Amino acid sequence: MGNFHLISQIENYKYLSTELLMMMFFWVAFIGRGYCYYCPLGTVLSLLSKFSGQRIITNQSECIKCNRCNIACPRSIDIKSRAQNGKTVINLRCVGCGHCVDICPTKTLKYTTKFLNWVQEN
């Protein structure tokens, strides 16, 4: 009887973990890295970005509206519409991963912080 109880518990955990893995798979496949919204590390990085004055500077004249930056952003920030209007991207959700900067084919985007600005000015 004890063995039966143990085996049924193992079966339950097996089904639960398989379901969780499938949920993760479909989440990543259809929503991208949406889990960044819920990961505590994302929240900590967002707070750091606020205090460091992190921003993505854009250059309106160079943006070819390819949308690669928006696709690459794990926090679903609309970088393209800011870039095509030459506006700076300042967003609390930004974790400063730099994916948008790296993937931009025309080098329209540039990552900076208050400290980096200060270093450049001095």
Ligand code: SF4
């Ligand atoms: S650095 Fe760029 S890609 Fe990364 S979170 Fe910030 S806006 Fe999105």
Ligand code: SF4
């Ligand atoms: S990746 Fe660069 S060129 Fe493409 S839409 Fe974004 S800012 Fe514009």
